[in-house]
Amino acid sequence: MVRLFSWLAAMTMLLFLISGSGVYWMSHITVVHSKEGAAMAVAKATAATLSAQIELLNKTIDKMVDDPEVLAIIANANPSQLSATATKLEKYFPEVLKVRLFVPGVSPTDDQIVPKMGFADIEMVRETFAKDRLPSIQGEQGADRHLAITRGIKRNNEVVGVILVSLNYDFISKNIRTAAADEDYIELKQDQLFLGVSGAKIDTDKSDNIHVKVPNADWEIIYYYTSGLGLSELSMVAIIMLVSGLLVLLAFFFTHRKLSDLLVQDINCIMKAIKDMMTIQRLHSNYSVNLTEMNSVIPTLVQFKRVLDQDRNETASDSYDNYDDVGMDNFFDD
Numbered sequence: 309m310v311r312l313f314s315w316l317a318a319m320t321m322l323l324f325l326i327s328g329s330g331v332y333w334m335s336h337i338t339v340v341h342s343k344e345g346a347a348m349a350v351a352k353a354t355a356a357t358l359s360a361q362i363e364l365l366n367k368t369i370d371k372m373v374d375d376p377e378v379l380a381i382i383a384n385a386n387p388s389q390l391s392a393t394a395t396k397l398e399k400y401f402p403e404v405l406k407v408r409l410f411v412p413g414v415s416p417t418d419d420q421i422v423p424k425m426g427f428a429d430i431e432m433v434r435e436t437f438a439k440d441r442l443p444s445i446q447g448e449q450g451a452d453r454h455l456a457i458t459r460g461i462k463r464n465n466e467v468v469g470v471i472l473v474s475l476n477y478d479f480i481s482k483n484i485r486t487a488a489a490d491e492d493y494i495e496l497k498q499d500q501l502f503l504g505v506s507g508a509k510i511d512t513d514k515s516d517n518i519h520v521k522v523p524n525a526d527w528e529i530i531y532y533y534t535s536g537l538g539l540s541e542l543s544m545v546a547i548i549m550l551v552s553g554l555l556v557l558l559a560f561f562f563t564h565r566k567l568s569d570l571l572v573q574d575i576n577c578i579m580k581a582i583k584d585m586m587t588i589q590r591l592h593s594n595y596s597v598n599l600t601e602m603n604s605v606i607p608t609l610v611q612f613k614r615v616l617d618q619d620r621n622e623t624a625s626d627s628y629d630n631y632d633d634v635g636m637d638n639f640f641d642d
Contacts, residue, residue, distance in 0.1 A: 317560045324556060328549045335545075340535045344516070347492065351520040351531040354487040354494070359523040361479060362443055365401075365457060366524065372397055373461045373471055378409070382461050382469035385411045394471075403476040405454050409461075410470045412437060423447050423454040423474050436460050436470045442526040445477055445498055455480070480504055493532040496522075503527065510534070570598040578605050585613050 372378060381393045394407040401407075405423050410433055428446040435441055436458040447453040455477040461469035484496050484504035493507040493515075516535040521528055574597040581595045595606045 317557060320556060320560070321553060324553060325549075328552070332545055332549075343533055343535055344518070347516075347518050347531045347533045348520075350487055350492075351494070351518050351529050354483060355520045355522045355529050357483050358480065358496075358525065358527070361483075362457075362522075362524040365443070365473075365475065366459075368400055369457060369459045369471065369473055372400060373459050378461060378471075379463060379468075382409065382411055383463075397471075401473065401475060403479070405474040405476060407474070408472040410472065411468070423452040425472075426452070429456055429472065429474075432456055432458055433470050433472055437467050442524065444526050445501060445503055446474075453477075477503070491534065495530045495532075496527055497530065498527050507532075573597075574599050574602045578602065578609075581606055581609050585609055 378393060378397070381389050390409040390411070394409045397407045398404045406421055408425075424447065426447050428444075432441050432444070432446065437460065440460060441458050443455060443457040445453065446456040454474040457473045457475065459471050459473075460467040461471060480496065481504040484494060485506045487494050487506055491508055491510075493505070493510050495505050496503040510532055515532045517533070518531045519528055520531070577595050577597055597603060597606070
């Protein structure tokens with residue numbers, strides 16, 4: 309019985325491990341999909357928030373370039389009036405650093421006022437005379453770094469001037485800092501320039517990532533996340549499987565002990581019935597057994613006892629008849 313229960317316990321544990329591995333695999337796939345969906349949702353939500361803020365700035369600048377006063381100043385192309393009007397326009401932006409107005413044929417240079425115009429700003433202004441440019445972060449690290457937004461000032465669908473608005477970009481990093489989860493890592497990049505990071509620094513080479521473009525800007529959000537189960541989740545799964553396996557083995561142990569005791573009692577009862585069958589004429593009627601499978605043993609022994617008694621009686625009767633026949637023959641011979 310020990311060997312039988314050992315085999316049963318081993319097969320049960322094997323099936324338990326197979327089923328547990330299957331559940332873990334399915335859970336792993338579910339977790340991977342859910343984490344990917346969550347990361348995509350966070351990245352898209354962050355991109356949408358940044359895009360909405362940029363769109364609000366764009367709408368404000370569009371109102372400025374449609375102002376008749378701005379169009380008149382651009383038409384006069386007076387440098388002092390351009391500078392004065394640009395300073396006046398700065399009241400439209402609480403976070404504005406500097407507003408500059410340019411007309412065609414004038415080289416846009418300004419390195420006296422913070423933030424200074426760099427080569428990227430100059431190129432951005434020149435390209436805006438031909439087509440609109442997306443907002444971007446310009447300038448060297450420090451006080452000169454700013455969010456640059458340009459718009460063409462049009463008259464009769466012809467670009468007659470350009471407005472360059474330099475803004476504080478702290479709102480970008482604030483949005484990024486609140487985006488990532490504790491175990492994930494998010495980056496906002498403009499080409500190779502990091503505009504903001506958030507979350508726990510992880511090994512980006514060994515983690516999955518999602519790339520989402522920010523509408524209305526030349527930026528990209530990269531969301532790094534661990535696709536599989538973390539150490540805590542793996543530990544929890546291992547503990548659950550270990551405890552469940554121990555409970556299964558414990559159940560087999562107690563079942564074996566209980567079944568062994570019941571089987572020993574039934575065997576003792578059957579042995580007593582066999583002994584009584586060999587020593588007395590009739591079997592008792594109180595040979596109770598615990599296992600249902602043993603219920604047919606006692607009736608079988610009773611039936612066997614009857615067959616033995618019947619054969620024994622028939623043998624005795626034949627012997628008596630033979631004895632009588634021989635005795636009578638001897639009597640007459642005498």
